[in-house]
Amino acid sequence: MTGLVQSALSGGRALLVGWILPSLINVLIFGFVVVPKLSRFAALGAEKGQAAIFGLVATAVLGLVLAALQTPLYRVLEGYRGWPQWLAHARRRHHLARKHLLRNRVDALALTEQERAGRLAVANESVLVAFRAHPIISRYLTTDIRKGEAWFALLNEQLHRYPLDDRQVTPTRLGNAIRRFEEYGYDRYRLDSQVLWHELNAAVPDMARQQTDDARMSVDFFVSLLYGHLLVVAAAIADFAIGNAVRPWLVAATIAVLPPLMLLWYRLAVVATDEWAGAVRAMVNLGRHPLAAALGLTVPDRVEEERAMWHLASDLVRTGFHPGQTALDTYRTAPGEWSARGEPTLPAARPSPDADGTSPS
Template structure:
């Protein structure tokens, strides 16, 4: 569902909209099917192969769209700065709405809140946005909070793209809440967590994979359509319409992938919350009763998995479970 089905869609568009216009001298013309049965066979086999290839290349594909791969340093920094300011603007807009509601309800505002209300009310960009926000319904204001939740809690973790931030927010969840580095202990966590929690993560990621595969395939077919228009005089109108349609759909699939990270985030959050205790038991540790002690334990576990073994590893000894006594022999 995540990779083969989008590959079939993109391959079908290429077969029926672009390939007939390619020059007969291209290598593709040698394998072009001459009958309907052959066309179906080529389409099915090509979809499976292309889907498996995309699945194997998913990590670099995700990294490009997240802003980590093939991005010049200046463009990366500019993207991070832009996303960071967008997050701050959302925070200020929501805070201004809360303060204005409290003021309308005749609730006393502390001096600090009064200062924030004055500062935000005189901020040109925030004030303009606040005029629109006041006309929003409760559901529309909830969408603002949803957009804010698509950013990492820590500003230092901001990525240059919306997809990167949508994914980064759940990658940092375990560490931010419990000092459990899920990036390092992912295999251990998924191996110990309940089956239903693992299944939810897989299903949620499939939705994001689907839109990413559609986006990548559309970009390739779009490039092929542009090449076909520039090299042949046949079916120019059809090729141009195909290129324009695919170009319009690429941002739609990107936004859909960003929105689909909401369910992925919820699934990973459940995985961390439900899998911490089984993970501790699987590692031979006892989960502390106090949250600060638990955070200290997971920080040590993450460090032990990340750095070579040293004398500091003995700091985990207070959290280790007491081994069971050996069974007594029976007569």
Template structure:
């Protein structure tokens, strides 16, 4: 009974912090900055509570309902920021090209610093590495960035590694936005390392890992949810503030100040959401690494002792879950555990 209560409270906490709290903050911002200019509108006057207790109840109810609605619609909200929803094909391709260039530029900066360090330590590089070092030094943008990197400390240069790590390994997995790439990098982690398609087998995987690992993933995502909800709420309040400027008696200075401040804050929350994906990515990575064996056991499979064979097994499992059954799927029989139709 205690475990059930703990699980329910844990789920409520992620919902509260991830969606209801930022919704409440945005609703409070609306009441403080935009609502006073709407006092002359008759429909809103009828909805306005007559007492302070009624106002508090309206605020709490509105925060709860709007937060639940935002939570229910989180998939399209995320997909819009990731670049998958409502993006024209031209904008999508342009964003992907820009992301590939940014990833390549970061990789070149790190390669230049690494080759220069090896050159200092060894005194001379192999011909292939020496040629690559010369080519990188001849690139104006790379050399200009490297001059700044050389003056930085090791901890500061590690931030460049973090920025590069927020991109998927494979270029064909690149998304048009920074948030899309930051999320896509851990969506492809299981497939890149083990050929385990976590997008297809997500429910099976989360059902097999220890509760602590699954909880880490939920908590890590809550931080990203918070900034995403805050960002969208700011956009809505900003839009309502612009519309309110057309009313009969708007507080022009307050409304324009609100619009300017929110427009400046939206990129901050977006960047914060991107940065917060680092912990989410680490939690998903841990879940894949730790959950592979329990998942194989739950599926009646025996995890091979060789990585190449394990990758082959997960390829067949992922394919079996993703596409209709084919007779070739019987090749998975050699990985079935004893008592599950496999060899004894």
């Protein structure tokens, strides 16, 4: 995740919508429910100035703190930090099993549709028979067929929120939804977008970069809302426990309502990663040629050779130079060729001064 996390203060709109706006929502809940006297929200008619100051200061502080801590906050939700080892392993096994089941359900549905259309290959007939004989897949297949094409598309969507490589599966849904596009460049081209993220971000067209920022902003919004709710619930529980609640019934209702909403925001954050994944995929596909040119490399015509080139380039940035990386010389572009390819060239050398110390006109 580190490669995809940008500076907390980069992009005013991303900061405002992704972190400040959800912080405002949580500050309002906190002010009305937990500390109505301190916030003056309960007496807006008489204390509008104090209420506005409290709201603005609290919103700015909370939003900026959450934005600055976004890396560890994401890591917890992705299952990389704060999880007991036994629980992380158990959840990873669960998601591996879920991914394989989704894969089998999608394949079984696709083969059934081919059979109905009379296009089922002879080699796949035995596969479909095995699916129908399986006690679990056959039960799902009957239901999935009845639900139609829209359900098939939904199953495909859920499957595509997992990384292709089973070794990349993480303990959480959000972790898998993010990991699928973190591995995209490496899986297709051996271009490690995590290692070369900043270089890639600098080389892609502005529209592709903006798409990625906008897509991530939606996920940030729900993550910020979730963590803000968590802080409000913790404060409400403390307020209720010490008997300091002004309106105990409202505090109790807040404690009961916000946790289910946190689950909803988490699910929406997972769904919102679809747009983020598409934007990152576009960055890799459209940006790898400008990135290669910026690095002084020529993308080979053959896919296997391109994968070898990106593997070497990623390894060079990740681990540093070692003798085996001299193989990268095969793909390097001579500086004199950059201008012919339309790439930036080094500034021209200043003319040598004449004997009297003046430059030629």
